[in-house]
Amino acid sequence: MLDGSIDRRWRARLSLGLLLAPALLWLGALIILPHVDLAVLSFRERIAPRQYRLSLAQYETFFVEPLYWHVFVHTALMSVIATFMTLLLAFPIAWVIAKVARGRAASLLFIVCLIPFWVSETVRTLGWMILLRESGVLPALLVKLHITAEPVELLYRDATVFVGLVYTSLLFMVVPLISSLESLDNSLIEAAYDLGAGGFATLRTIVIPHAAPGITAGCIVVFMLTLGNYLTPTLLGGKNSQWFTEQIYAQFITRFNWEQGAAFGFLLLGLSTAMVVLGLRLSGQRFGDVMRRT
Amino acid sequence: MSHADLVASAVVKRFAGSTAVDSLSFSVAHGSFFSILGPSGCGKTTLLRMIAGFIAPDSGDIAIGGKSMAGIAPNRRPVNMVFQQLALFPMMNVVDNVAYGLARRGVSRAERMRRSTAMLERVGLSGAARKRVDELSGGQRQRVAIARSLVLEPTLLLLDEPLGALDLKLREHMKIELKQLQAAFGTTFVYITHDQSEALVLSDHVGVMNQGRFEQLGTPQDLYYRPQTPFVAAFVGSNNRIVGRCVARDAELAEIATGDGWNIRARSVGAIGVGDAVEAFVRPEVAMLARAAADLPAGQPRYAGDVQSVLFDGANSAVLLQEAGTRREFRIALPQTGEFSDLKPRDAVVFGFDPRRAVCYPARAGASDAAPLKAAGPNA
Numbered sequence: 242m243l244d245g246s247i248d249r250r251w252r253a254r255l256s257l258g259l260l261l262a263p264a265l266l267w268l269g270a271l272i273i274l275p276h277v278d279l280a281v282l283s284f285r286e287r288i289a290p291r292q293y294r295l296s297l298a299q300y301e302t303f304f305v306e307p308l309y310w311h312v313f314v315h316t317a318l319m320s321v322i323a324t325f326m327t328l329l330l331a332f333p334i335a336w337v338i339a340k341v342a343r344g345r346a347a348s349l350l351f352i353v354c355l356i357p358f359w360v361s362e363t364v365r366t367l368g369w370m371i372l373l374r375e376s377g378v379l380p381a382l383l384v385k386l387h388i389t390a391e392p393v394e395l396l397y398r399d400a401t402v403f404v405g406l407v408y409t410s411l412l413f414m415v416v417p418l419i420s421s422l423e424s425l426d427n428s429l430i431e432a433a434y435d436l437g438a439g440g441f442a443t444l445r446t447i448v449i450p451h452a453a454p455g456i457t458a459g460c461i462v463v464f465m466l467t468l469g470n471y472l473t474p475t476l477l478g479g480k481n482s483q484w485f486t487e488q489i490y491a492q493f494i495t496r497f498n499w500e501q502g503a504a505f506g507f508l509l510l511g512l513s514t515a516m517v518v519l520g521l522r523l524s525g526q527r528f529g530d531v532m533r534r535t
Numbered sequence: 536m537s538h539a540d541l542v543a544s545a546v547v548k549r550f551a552g553s554t555a556v557d558s559l560s561f562s563v564a565h566g567s568f569f570s571i572l573g574p575s576g577c578g579k580t581t582l583l584r585m586i587a588g589f590i591a592p593d594s595g596d597i598a599i600g601g602k603s604m605a606g607i608a609p610n611r612r613p614v615n616m617v618f619q620q621l622a623l624f625p626m627m628n629v630v631d632n633v634a635y636g637l638a639r640r641g642v643s644r645a646e647r648m649r650r651s652t653a654m655l656e657r658v659g660l661s662g663a664a665r666k667r668v669d670e671l672s673g674g675q676r677q678r679v680a681i682a683r684s685l686v687l688e689p690t691l692l693l694l695d696e697p698l699g700a701l702d703l704k705l706r707e708h709m710k711i712e713l714k715q716l717q718a719a720f721g722t723t724f725v726y727i728t729h730d731q732s733e734a735l736v737l738s739d740h741v742g743v744m745n746q747g748r749f750e751q752l753g754t755p756q757d758l759y760y761r762p763q764t765p766f767v768a769a770f771v772g773s774n775n776r777i778v779g780r781c782v783a784r785d786a787e788l789a790e791i792a793t794g795d796g797w798n799i800r801a802r803s804v805g806a807i808g809v810g811d812a813v814e815a816f817v818r819p820e821v822a823m824l825a826r827a828a829a830d831l832p833a834g835q836p837r838y839a840g841d842v843q844s845v846l847f848d849g850a851n852s853a854v855l856l857q858e859a860g861t862r863r864e865f866r867i868a869l870p871q872t873g874e875f876s877d878l879k880p881r882d883a884v885v886f887g888f889d890p891r892r893a894v895c896y897p898a899r900a901g902a903s904d905a906a907p908l909k910a911a912g913p914n915a
Binding site: 426428429431432433434435436437438439442446447450451 | 587589608609610611614615616618619620622623624625626635636639640683684687
């Protein structure tokens with residue numbers, strides 16, 4: 242009988258272990274192990290072929306070489322602005338889906354937001370290139386409408402990168418916003434209105450405080466996606482788009498300087514962590530509340 | 536005291552084919568407590584939302600404090616509303632909830648804190664100013680919701696079934712509190728409810744609403760003792776409903792015979808001729824119960840019956856009996872003397888009522904005997 246109960250407990254543990262195995266394997270083999278390896282890489286310096294020593298040289302390079310941290314700051318700023326633009330664009334969309342549209346119309350609108358994501362990011366970005374390049378659709382249209390004398394190159398500008406980034410991130414902002422706006426009781430809006438608030442005052446005092454966890458969640462996700470985006474800045478911004486992920490790519494692939502690339506990777510991780518912490522502090526949100534909204 | 540704070544004239548609102556509010560006109564005197572009582576779907580919420588300004592009437596006019604409200608948005612009306620679910624702002628503490636309307640009017644922070652704190656004191660919540668809304672009990676929230684509106688000194692306070700979400704004990708308590716608050720502030724209250732007891736206890740005047748119209752508008756006593764339509768008789772208070780044909784009548788009373796051969800007499804309201812279909816109502820508290828015929832007042836019709844069940848409910852106890860000839864159910868309120876405390880099912884009893892205190896009307900279209908007797912229990 243004793244044996245039986247041990248056997249049963251052992252079996253329960255085994256089945257729990259098996260259920261968790263894929264997740265643990267994923268976490269261990271694909272996230273933790275590579276990061277540990279990269280961390281080790283980033284803290285060493287090659288002194289001779291196949292000879293390395295522990296050093297902070299990789300990080301030093303970043304701070305000494307103005308190009309690197311210039312690109313770093315540029316990427317951070319662009320990401321913050323792109324996140325904010327995504328929020329401004331996504332909020333009205335989420336509002337319409339959550340509060341204005343009813344039944345079929347609401348799901349239809351949501352599907353319209355979702356459909357672009359059925360296509361891979363590469364194809365979507367190439368679509369933008371077809372529209373915006375000098376011989377593309379939009380410049381031709383501008384000429385036809387006599388707005389410009391000859392076709393202009395709309396690619397390879399910061400504005401174009403913003404368009405691509407916002408377009409790519411929109412859904413990830415809309416979804417948490419919808420869920421937080423849907424949970425807002427309509428009678429709260431009516432009560433504010435009844436007590437003398439106008440549209441803007443209601444938005445500021447009732448809607449935004451209620452939706453704050455959703456807004457923060459959406460901003461965190463979009464900011465991380467934008468900061469770590471490689472394809473969109475490269476394709477739409479061209480070689481001079483100065484995105485930090487391009488620097489990492491260059492170190493790993495072009496220069497074959499894995500040590501430097503690893504250090505850059507950790508700097509980017511540090512940046513996104515710092516920004517998330519800062520964002521949570523500024524909006525007075527708790528990480529747990531916010532993550533439940535994503 | 537004489538001028539009207541609210542005047543509705545021929546207000547109409549239609550929704551996709553159905554008429555929610557059908558050419559309604561009434562006025563509410565300054566400082567009074569006015570209730571709109573009706574079953575769900577009668578249009579009372581639509582009416583209230585039109586007064587608040589959330590929906591516009593299709594035709595007709597609503598005037599508040601002597602000014603027409605046509606085209607005036609809710610945030611510009613001298614009206615505030617206590618919502619059914621109260622709609623307190625969970626993102627603010629109690630005093631900020633109360634100060635919300637003042638802040639929107641641009642009152643300085645010091646001044647609105649002073650006024651909100653004073654208002655909280657008046658509703659007995661001075662200690663709760665810094666609490667979060669979800670830390671309050673149901674009754675306290677109710678008071679915050681009222682304070683939040685009254686601090687703005689509105690001409691009219693609208694209340695949308697605010698007691699509906701409370702449990703019975705608290706509801707009874709809040710009824711008294713609401714009445715006292717209204718008396719203390721002197722603000723005109725317009726209250727909508729489907730609970731006749733709330734309407735009767737609280738109001739100076741009640742409009743009984745059915746299918747977008749007022750069936751009757753009067754004091755609670757009018758509605759109870761002198762219902763003008765069968766709907767009011769059935770909806771306000773509980774009633775025994777008897778459908779039959781008028782077989783004889785004099786100036787005051789009509790004699791009614793039911794299809795299965797029970798004859799009763801009742802005071803007639805409206806044009807009833809011999810042969811007309813009628814609906815009669817006898818209140819359980821009007822009928823008298825006795826063990827022997829001799830115990831009933833002489834000169835009144837009396838009927839035999841036997842007890843079907845005793846519905847003991849303290850002061851609201853009643854007995855459900857069956858008339859001997861027709862086996863019809865008839866409800867009689869038990870007197871508080873304890874005289875019938877040993878009444879058991881199947882006991883033989885006699886009962887009767889003063890025909891002048893029973894009432895009958897021309898039958899409504901579609902009224903049939905098969906309609907459930909319990910048109911309205913005490914809290915239906």
